[in-house]
Amino acid sequence: DIQMTQSPSSLSASVGDRVTITCRASQSISSYLHWHQHKPGKAPKLLIYAASSLQGGVPSRFSGRGSGTDFTLTISSLQPEDFATYYCQQSYSTPITFGQGTKLEIK
Amino acid sequence: EVQLVESGGGLVQPGRSLRLSCAASGFTFDDYAMHWVRQAPGKGLEWVSGISWNSGNIGYADSVKGRFTISRDNAKNSLYLQMNSLKVEDTALYYCAKDTGIAAPPGDAFDIWGQGTMVTVSS
Numbered sequence: 001d002i003q004m005t006q007s008p009s010s011l012s013a014s015v016g017d018r019v020t021i022t023c024r025a026s027q028s029i030s031s032y033l034h035w036h037q038h039k040p041g042k043a044p045k046l047l048i049y050a051a052s053s054l055q056g057g058v059p060s061r062f063s064g065r066g067s068g069t070d071f072t073l074t075i076s077s078l079q080p081e082d083f084a085t086y087y088c089q090q091s092y093s094t095p096i097t098f099g100q101g102t103k104l105e106i107k
Numbered sequence: 108e109v110q111l112v113e114s115g116g117g118l119v120q121p122g123r124s125l126r127l128s129c130a131a132s133g134f135t136f137d138d139y140a141m142h143w144v145r146q147a148p149g150k151g152l153e154w155v156s157g158i159s160w161n162s163g164n165i166g167y168a169d170s171v172k173g174r175f176t177i178s179r180d181n182a183k184n185s186l187y188l189q190m191n192s193l194k195v196e197d198t199a200l201y202y203c204a205k206d207t208g209i210a211a212p213p214g215d216a217f218d219i220w221g222q223g224t225m226v227t228v229s230s
Contacts, residue, residue, distance in 0.1 A: 044223060049216035055216075089154075091214050094143070094157075095166065095213075101152070
């Protein structure tokens with residue numbers, strides 16, 4: 001199974017900050033890497049697919065980079081609605097696996 | 108409106124069975140693969156199972172293989188998860204998710220998610 005490791009596990013930041021979350025795969029997954037945002041009591045939401053493509057309707061302050069084993073999700077200027085948990089997910093091989101999540105909290 | 112609505116969750120004793128359903132609307136259901144993903148209390152997301160558009164390709168997490176069965180009825184725009192021999196560790200919120208592709212698993216990204224249905228396994 002491909003292990004997905006996110007860092008950090010939690011992060012405190014302020015509105016307007018630039019934040020970056022890292023996701024590392026235990027083997028190369030090309031660009032089969034996607035990022036989801038999850039808020040309590042809500043359905044998860046796809047932000048970025050194929051490592052760097054912005055899902056329709058997602059604000060441009062979200063961006064993704066990487067290929068192979070190392071990936072990043074960057075939020076250029078945090079907004080109040082961005083405080084949530086973020087998960088990376090690989091679809092290179094079965095079983096599909098998620099990172100453990102990064103909880104983004106208000107400082 | 109594109110929507111997925113799960114149902115069928117509840118409280119069940121260990122060893123018993125439960126069948127989850129997911130009703131899809133707002134898109135051409137049989138053009139896409141579908142998945143079940145769960146989240147145990149206080150934990151992260153865990154992929155459970157996926158099925159291709161025509162049920163020709165199916166996959167399961169090792170934790171549920173041999174106990175859970177995924178299926179779909181394209182005529183009814185519905186996805187199902189038959190869960191047998193339930194264990195306490197199966198307690199979770201179960202989400203239905205739409206793939207952006209046709210041939211999962213493993214497939215592509217999950218672009219539409221339902222709100223989830225809660226399954227509690229306890230004596």
